[in-house]
Amino acid sequence: MIWDLPTRLFHWSFVICIIGAFLTGREGNLFWHEIFGLAALGLFIFRIIWGFVGHASARFANFVVGPRHIWQYLTDLRHRRDDPYPGHNPLGALSVLALLALMGTLGLTGLWTGDDILYEGPLTFLAPNWAGVAGRWHILLQQLILPLVGLHLAALLAHHFFLRERLVRRMITGGKDDTAAKPTRTRLGLALLAICVGGALSLATLTPNY
Numbered sequence: 406m407i408w409d410l411p412t413r414l415f416h417w418s419f420v421i422c423i424i425g426a427f428l429t430g431r432e433g434n435l436f437w438h439e440i441f442g443l444a445a446l447g448l449f450i451f452r453i454i455w456g457f458v459g460h461a462s463a464r465f466a467n468f469v470v471g472p473r474h475i476w477q478y479l480t481d482l483r484h485r486r487d488d489p490y491p492g493h494n495p496l497g498a499l500s501v502l503a504l505l506a507l508m509g510t511l512g513l514t515g516l517w518t519g520d521d522i523l524y525e526g527p528l529t530f531l532a533p534n535w536a537g538v539a540g541r542w543h544i545l546l547q548q549l550i551l552p553l554v555g556l557h558l559a560a561l562l563a564h565h566f567f568l569r570e571r572l573v574r575r576m577i578t579g580g581k582d583d584t585a586a587k588p589t590r591t592r593l594g595l596a597l598l599a600i601c602v603g604g605a606l607s608l609a610t611l612t613p614n615y
């Protein structure tokens with residue numbers, strides 16, 4: 406198996422939470438925005454930890470590579486039909502890191518973001534001076550969501566049509582890789598995921614008067 410259950414569960418929950426946070430943020434529905442945003446933050450924290458202790462394909466050390474590998478991947482591309490990388494390819498790894506960095510920063514800055522009217526972020530009381538800067542970055546960076554997600558989806562379409570790689574099916578079923586070790590820490594991963602999301606959601610109790 407390529408993608409273990411915790412990684413797949415992370416991905417599809419992340420998709421739901423980011424879409425939810427994006428739509429509710431743009432609508433100004435801050436009750437649901439906070440819930441989706443905090444859940445996304447919990448998922449992000451899970452994915453960072455899982456990137457060090459998780460199944461082989463989820464570990465950063467196994468897919469984050471330097472420019473030489475990326476160049477090699479690009480020059481080898483025409484031989485790769487029907488033979489997808491057993492995990493993120495060197496170029497795709499860049500987009501994974503960019504997506505995680507953007508969403509993680511939005512989740513973290515959100516903790517200090519207010520609407521200047523009724524709503525104050527759950528951690529504003531801890532460092533009130535930081536709230537103005539965090540809020541400005543939150544509003545600025547959210548403009549990158551559509552371009553980055555658009556690029557992610559365009560890359561998947563390119564894999565589907567030009568390289569004939571079924572990456573989406575693989576992210577749903579886990580995919581097959583007989584050479585890879587079987588995932589062994591599934592239960593640990595699921596528990597960690599629940600703890601991270603639960604812990605992040607519990608921050609909502611710190612939000613004043615909302």
Ligand code: HEM
Pocket residue numbers: 412415416419420423424452463492493494497501504505508554557561572573574576
């Ligand atoms: C808000 C929208 C989305 C976000 C933020 C997002 C984010 C991500 C992230 C962070 C990863 C890396 C997964 C990991 O290593 O844990 C990933 C991979 C992936 N995503 Fe998404 N995703 C989004 C939408 C979608 C959609 C709509 C699809 C399918 C139609 C999709 C299909 C995939 C696939 C197939 C991979 C694995 C690519 C590979 O084999 O290297 N994503 N996505």
Ligand code: HEM
Pocket residue numbers: 423426427428430431435438439441442443445446508509511512513514515516517518519520521524526527543544547550
């Ligand atoms: C990955 C998670 C998050 C995403 C993708 C996200 C995205 C967004 C978006 C798209 C907006 C609308 C900006 C605009 O149109 O002006 C917004 C606004 C806002 N977000 Fe988030 N957000 C996230 C997490 C959070 C969290 C965790 C909180 C608080 C706990 C938060 C608090 C706010 C507030 C208060 C606003 C309104 C700011 C204003 O009206 O000036 N966000 N966010």
